[in-house]
Amino acid sequence: MTERATDSFQDWLRDRAPERGLRPKAAALLEVLLSQPRRASFGSAAELAQLAGVNVATVTRTAQALGFAGWPALQQELRARYLSSLSAPQVAAEHSGEGSPSSRSLRRDLDSLALLNRRLDESVLRTIAEAVAAAGRTVIVADGSYAAVGMALAHNARLAGYPVAAVTSGDAELANTVSVIGPGDVLIAISFWRLYESTVLAANEARARGARVFALTDAASPALADAAEEVVMVPAEGVAFFPSLTAGMAVAQALVTQLATVDPARTSASIERAEGMWSKFGLLHRRPAPHAPGDEPG
């Protein structure tokens, strides 16, 4: 199985943890190391600490708790294992002919993303990101399955500290939202495959009201192109009946990444606030407490 290499990487790291005495913050850090092996392999202790929402000191102490001299020692081990997990299944990549529908879908998405990567003009994304950053408010209109992309974009943009809202729950809400859009606002219309009537209407209305309008779509539609200042074209061809949301999601991701660099201080502050809220509300999962009687907390 191609999974073995990666599994062994994660298993290995997990096995080093004294199952009982793993402190909450140490566990949080461990999750980051497991889920972001690339960054863990290269980054500094401080970078990983920030990512895990812990103090730098905790990184060192966790490394020591795992049986290493310190962070550098742990990192060296991580590198070796992560790299071998990358190169081990290297041969399996070639078969591009047949396969199950799911494999074909993945390969198609891979192709689409490669195409997108070559075609996309990054200055457009920068323009949009700066517009969102400067806007008093940003509304994302996304209907049908593309609502998912809109939601993700809005969610992460808010996390980055900007007032971005996705309108996904029907034409009534859409009408209400658009009715208060004005100059200084931004509207992003996300529409693939088939344009929804209401999306086009909203885009035109927002434009008429003086807002800046951008569009994410898979086909140059005159209807949207007229209303939009910039149109981002995204390949959305899927294997089956369904258009693929993967490339659109990648654009959303890229957009948020760009947005996060417009005003880094603002974004950092916003993220810190959000993290504070998460822990305050107890949203994150803590490892189950040990059941065995008589075991000492580490």
Next chain:
Amino acid sequence: MTERATDSFQDWLRDRAPERGLRPKAAALLEVLLSQPRRASFGSAAELAQLAGVNVATVTRTAQALGFAGWPALQQELRARYLSSLSAPQVAAEHSGEGSPSSRSLRRDLDSLALLNRRLDESVLRTIAEAVAAAGRTVIVADGSYAAVGMALAHNARLAGYPVAAVTSGDAELANTVSVIGPGDVLIAISFWRLYESTVLAANEARARGARVFALTDAASPALADAAEEVVMVPAEGVAFFPSLTAGMAVAQALVTQLATVDPARTSASIERAEGMWSKFGLLHRRPAPHAPGDEPG
């Protein structure tokens, strides 16, 4: 092929050298960087200097001669290209170098997808698809930004003709939904980066109630793995603070594609019904909408 990727890596590095003015020691160092990319990606300037038989200062100066600010800058570039050559041979040929945050995000997603493409065991997706197809009902639990993936999956699965619902609007609704889950049902937990407490709870509860439980996650967490019959591991590492949703979306897409082939007749019929509804409700855009508001809905 490894050769090709390595070649492009080498070509890129060679091309940066000013053809005329390459000093002997700098050339020697360059050979080391080319022949030992792994060490070049991780090692310190001093280590590489010793390997090339040159002084530490030469490393810094060579990096600057190649157009970088210094050794760290060059090394970062080397890492990106070397890792790409490991994880995405077919992609590394193109521009993998510097760029705006948005381009880097796209490239990272591309890498992640390539990794996913090789790592993913398609039989797992088939198992899940068949379970969903056979289930009386399927519930998708997805919190945080990954609610978007859950929504997309549910939306398209419904389109394919299966009763799939995403629970994304808070713990109260989640509790209500889980309370009626039972044998013959399926629960899919989507959770990345940090596990939400309620997601883990829901998965365990559903398992206890006799439902089949599957998980999509970026790190094999024992908390979810214990409850899940199968765990699909998805790379979610993003460029900025935000975890990337792209690979997760690709998996959702692949899953739906697989699902659509389980019972093609059922899916076709469902899609036809949906199309009929769309046109009946006038949802799709037909004519370009005029700029003036008050246009009659199609």
Next chain:
DNA sequence: CCAAAATTGCAATGTTCTTTGCACATTCTT
């Protein structure tokens, strides 16, 4: 509800690593 233990954050400390000024060596030109 209090006391003891432990965990985490802050900040100072010590280490490692990169860069750069300066001097010597080598090469190219006149």
Next chain:
DNA sequence: AAGAATGTGCAAAGAACATTGCAATTTTGG
């Protein structure tokens, strides 16, 4: 062959980084 220019090494300055002592806060056990 001598002078100029460039390449290279050495060593110190400077920056980044990991580690650890200490204090505050939280958790555990009585």
